[in-house]
Amino acid sequence: MDVDLARGIGGAVNRVLATAQNGLEVLRFGGFDTGTEPAPFQVVETEKMFRLRRYFPDDEGAGAHVILVHPMMVSANIYDVTEEKGAVSVLHRHGIIPWVVDFGSPDREEGGKERTLADHIVALSRIVDIVRETTGCDVHLAGYSQGGMFVYQCAALRRSKGIASVITFGSPVDVLAALPLGLPAGLAAPGAEFLADKVFPHISIPGWLARTGFQMLDPVKTARSRLDFLRQLHDRDALLPREDQRRFLEDDGWVAWSGPAIAELLRQFVSHNRMMSGGFVINGDLVTLAEITCPVLAFVGTADDIGQPAAVRGIVRAAPKADVYEYRLPVGHFGLVVGSVSGNQTWPTTAEWIRWCEKLGPMPDDVEPMSENPAGSGTGVTMASRVQHGLNAVADASVGIGRDLVDSAVSMQRTSRAIAAESVRTVPRLFRLGQIQPSTRISLGKLMSENNRRAREKELFLFENRVLTHEQVNTRIDNVVAGLISCGIRPGQRVGVLMDTRPSALVVVAALSRLGSVGVLLTPDLDISVGVKMTEARVIITDPNHLDIAREHSNRVLVLGGGSGDSRVIEAADGETVVDMEQIDPDAVPLPSWYRPDPGLAGDLAFILFTRGATFELTPWPVTNHRFAISAFGAASAAGLTANDTVYCLPPLSHPSGLLTTLGATLVGRSRIALSNGVDAKTFSTEVLRYGVTVVSYTWTMMADVVRSPDFEINQHNPIRLFMGSGMPAGLWADVLDSFPRAHVLEFFATADGSAILSNVSGAKLGAMGRPLPETSAVKIAAVDGDWEILRVGDDGFIAEAGVDEVGVLMSSARHRFATNGPVLSDVFGSHDRWELSNHLFRTDSDGDLWYMGAVGSVIASPGGPVFRPPIEQALSLVRGVDLVTVYRVHVGGDGDGGDGDGGVDLAVAALTVRDGAADSITVSTLRGALGGLSAAERPHLITIVGSIDLSESYRPLSSGLAAKGVPKPGPRVWYRDEEGRYRRFTKAVATELGWS
Structure with a gap:
């Protein structure tokens, strides 16, 4: 017993002495001397932004070449942390020639603290050219964490030129899909914008702070690792195998991070999430990951809290032209590239992938095509993955349960948070709009001056791959x-x-x-x-x-x-x-x-636009600064425009949708505006992704040249959320929604002779004009008698309001403080009120939504009753195979002057164009079905298929040329309406019998 006691005491003393001795060595030298040597390399190129290392330079053997890119805050030595398991050593043993980019530490490089994100990407593209020139072959580009983001961005910038494949390790693409620590995107995005604008342009992050921030992302693991190290401090042999890795994480592996680069990262790829949407800017060039065409392999850490699986898998949606694969590992962020698992799986699999791409071997085992959301993957790191990763079960359960509770709370409050966020954007705009007086200084130029003061260096115009800032x-x-x-x-x-x-x-x-x-x-x-x-x-x-x-x-x-x-x-x-x-x-x-x-000033004349009325006469439309402001602020609020939006302007500037709705609303929303270089399917598909378009503005039938073109192809994960404009036919509206199922259409209507602005905010009713925008003039539909120009007086002596589904004249409340364009009537619906009279007819449905029935002068007064053009055009546009529709008046009989006493009649003619191969689908049955919602008297007298319909510059169908030709000639593609409202073939005999020849 005494011997055992003595041995126990001796062992304890030896353990204390060993602990003290080892601890002293750690204190003096920062760790143990492991005796390992770094892999040999040669710096083959040195430029201001980088030093390019070629590892194992004495090896002249043939093999594929891979360029390894480190994140900004981590040293380039991360690819050579351990002698046996380091990336460069494993790759070299598998016949791959590794090159490593060393950006250095910004605090030790000339001008390093002023480096931008774009500097790194442009430098990486330069490195690709250097290696290709040296080796004579395309290269594989691989990056860890943010280094992988660099790789994606460089491949997109180059449009994959010279790049054999892209390989990333824990590199997020859809950053807002799953943020570290479970941060909600709704809070992270504005927070990132604030830091990007106010903090990081002025400071940089030193290496020690980068290390501390990384460790704080998983404080439990960090504390446990340090505790394990202390508990084993007496056993040098047990610590030596992980000593190089520990020293890298605790001290050697961290470098400074330049403030401008952080600001750009936060602004473009966190706040605006432009790795997903496209339209990020690299040295003035617009770039999208959708232009990556080379194969992609993404390593996914199922316990990675930084590059979370949902964020990493965003690449499959962002790069639809690339074949995207993934390889899953039950490790955290650092374990993807350093440690025993990476040495045994990550780097051998990378080598096998490169050989497969070079057609030198089979596809690596367990590499599989990436799915957007694999079964059971969820949105973040699961509890099971954490357990597999070796975390403490109790601590992990607490974290997991806490995360689940937070997720549940976030889910329950999602609607209210969205409403609150919308209020934060909308209420100030509407408040400012409501405060405008005739003497208020407000104009297009003033809005641009204000935005320039607030966002001088941010992008404003995108055009032909060029970017212009507010400044x-x-x-x-x-x-x-x-x-x-x-x-x-x-x-x-x-x-x-x-x-x-x-x-x-x-x-x-x-x-x-x-x-x-x-x-x-x-x-x-x-x-x-x-x-x-x-x-x-x-x-x-x-x-x-x-x-x-x-x-x-x-x-x-x-x-x-x-x-x-x-x-x-x-x-x-x-x-x-x-x-x-x-x-x-x-x-x-x-x-x-x-x-x-x-x-x-608000009451000053700002612009003069032009419209064509029902008689096709040119009519000037004066627009005051107040009217401009109403349209701009109202449209920005209805569309929910923010600095995250890029608005794609298809209409000409001379059209209200171009000047007021698009340009004005974009400035109010402080969004980017992208100008189109033509309306066609290929240009649209390319520019939407390259610019990162979220909102598309249109007029009339403009989108038909896009969605109905045989050349139309678009990534279904495109960033478009909204189409806004005016005049879109219901059939085209349906086609747009079919092509863009995640978007909706916001249709506006504004009177040229008043201040009424309507919008179909919900987008639920195809063809409806909706209701007045908030803070714009209230509207009412006045009942009319006879020829649509006489207002009906009620029993109380005031003008009567039209009932549900009754057609009447639109009137808008006239504000005393602003001049108006149309006639203003007093004491209309009540004492002392003032209403501006328009020349537009509307009806109100049972839900209170307004439907346009045409201008007063456009009503066709046929013998059977009035015929309204818009309902016919909307109904026929929904017929499968119909492309364009226009309805016009033709006068037949009488003395030909068209007057009331000439003895003739007015006919309503509907002209259709059909899509290729669809002419046979237009039958009597389809026409009857399309017009079934209209009474017999409201349907057109004649329907004809024509070869073409002229379009205005704003893509509005024009009927003046067709109307000038008179009644369509009888033929197999012309139908007439009989007395019962049914359609029959229009022949010469019928034309003669009806007197329509």
């Missing part, structure tokens, strides 16, 4: 203002604008607003001479494409856009003045004392 645009506007002043343009002057919808056109309109002039928006498909005469716009600003047209209608033309320089020659003919504004030096223009930027 760049604002500077350009000020320069154009100087040019306008030098050309003699003054506040209040009406100036024609005849330009394509490009950044230069938007700048011109904004510059006129900033100067206080009135922009008259002209288009080639209008009668420009009439428009110029109506508005007294004696000066026209144009681009080179429309110079010849502008010179035909004005003797004073200013040319802007299209470049400048000695090669640009613009000559003026006799009696005209043509000024090339690109040749004006804005710095040499003295600004007069009267110039005050953005002087526009």
